[in-house]
Amino acid sequence: MTTATTTERIYNFSAGPAVLPLQVLEKAQSELTNLNGIGMSIMEISHRSKAFEEIIARAEKGIRDLLNLPENYHVLFLQGGASLQFSMVPMNFLSKDRSADYILTGTWSKKAAKEAKRVGPVNIAATAEDGNFKRIPRQEELKLDEQAAYVHITTNNTIHGTQWRKEPETGNVPIVADSSSEILSRAIDVQKYGLIYGGAQKNLGPSGVTVVIIRDDMLKLVPDGLHTMLDYRVQVENKSLYNTPNTFGIYIIDLVCQWIRDKGGLAQMERENEAKAKLLYDAIDATDFYQGHAEREARSLMNVTFRLPSEDLEKQFAKEATAAQLDGLKGHRSVGGLRASIYNAFPREGVEALVSFMKEFERKNG
Numbered sequence: 001m002t003t004a005t006t007t008e009r010i011y012n013f014s015a016g017p018a019v020l021p022l023q024v025l026e027k028a029q030s031e032l033t034n035l036n037g038i039g040m041s042i043m044e045i046s047h048r049s050k051a052f053e054e055i056i057a058r059a060e061k062g063i064r065d066l067l068n069l070p071e072n073y074h075v076l077f078l079q080g081g082a083s084l085q086f087s088m089v090p091m092n093f094l095s096k097d098r099s100a101d102y103i104l105t106g107t108w109s110k111k112a113a114k115e116a117k118r119v120g121p122v123n124i125a126a127t128a129e130d131g132n133f134k135r136i137p138r139q140e141e142l143k144l145d146e147q148a149a150y151v152h153i154t155t156n157n158t159i160h161g162t163q164w165r166k167e168p169e170t171g172n173v174p175i176v177a178d179s180s181s182e183i184l185s186r187a188i189d190v191q192k193y194g195l196i197y198g199g200a201q202k203n204l205g206p207s208g209v210t211v212v213i214i215r216d217d218m219l220k221l222v223p224d225g226l227h228t229m230l231d232y233r234v235q236v237e238n239k240s241l242y243n244t245p246n247t248f249g250i251y252i253i254d255l256v257c258q259w260i261r262d263k264g265g266l267a268q269m270e271r272e273n274e275a276k277a278k279l280l281y282d283a284i285d286a287t288d289f290y291q292g293h294a295e296r297e298a299r300s301l302m303n304v305t306f307r308l309p310s311e312d313l314e315k316q317f318a319k320e321a322t323a324a325q326l327d328g329l330k331g332h333r334s335v336g337g338l339r340a341s342i343y344n345a346f347p348r349e350g351v352e353a354l355v356s357f358m359k360e361f362e363r364k365n366g
């Protein structure tokens with residue numbers, strides 16, 4: 001095995017697993033064989049050890065502090081990805097006579113609704129599928145049920161490149177949100193949410209750990225008789241340690257939270273993310289050669305989707321970009337074109353490099 005150096009790192013636009021802060025990787029590397037002087041790796045110690053207890057407590061506090069979480073919210077580190085939450089959410093909150101509202105804004109929300117339908121009654125309160133999910137439904141379009149157990153939204157649509165920039169008004173019904181591809185990218189009004197979940201591999205850490213933030217009163221809806229591992233109450237009571245969690249993943253989340261805090265917290269993160277996205281959207285809007293997929297008001301700060309005049313040019317763009325060390329730009333097959341994922345850890349210089357590349361590519365091929 002050869003040793004990689006930081007100068008060999010390229011710009012990684014992958015949608016997920018995605019780029020992590022270099023400082024976090026270097027810190028993890030420096031501690032990999034000997035964590036904090038204990039003579040063992042994070043991957044070799046018991047999840048019941050004092051060393052790990054400190055790490056999971058700090059990771060929880062990191063998320064709490066960044067989001068300013070009130071006392072009545074619990075933070076869980078589960079497994080099974082965001083995809084298992086598609087099932088756990090309805091299993092814990094739905095019943096034959098208690099339905100949920102789902103707003104469909106992309107592939108992931110459709111998958112979430114599909115699992116919920118297996119469990120209980122689901123009302124599709126709105127869908128943006130018409131036009132291939134390029135917009136976010138307007139408030140007036142939502143057919144919400146005042147009696148619903150929750151309203152499910154996907155706050156950032158990783159594949160289509162749209163984002164709820166402001167939560168829908170849902171009255172007394174709590175929002176349950178899949179925030180996999182934007183969690184900790186900006187400040188949010190947590191009180192509107194009954195539950196927020198996200199696979200870590202986009203903005204928080206490696207794959208294999210899912211952060212679930214759950215408001216205490218939601219636990220009252222949980223029916224008895226669920227399988228132990230799938231019952232949020234069990235996970236809360238056992239502080240995510242009912243079974244062996246992804247210890248390495250939680251360790252990285254702790255480091256990522258420290259990195260965000262040192263940068264100035266979520267307000268600063270949001271400013272940087274807005275500035276990065278603006279650079280890219282301005283480049284797309286500058287000429288007709290590039291066409292954004294998402295409507296302007298719905299544009300995501302995290303995943304920027306765009307098309308070129310032909311599929312051949314799109315293929316050529318992705319290929320030449322990769323050769324220029326701009327990796328992972330090929331769009332998802334359901335949208336086509338290109339997608340630049342520019343999560344928290346993606347550096348501004350990488351966006352600037354892509355913008356230069358776009359200008360040059362258009363000059364040669366436009």
Ligand SMILES: *Cc1c(COP(=O)(O)O)cnc(C)c1O
Binds near residue numbers: 083084108179181
């Ligand atoms: C990636 C992604 C998922 C799937 O996450 P897994 O952890 O692979 O299950 C779900 N929702 C959104 C919004 C995503 O971006």
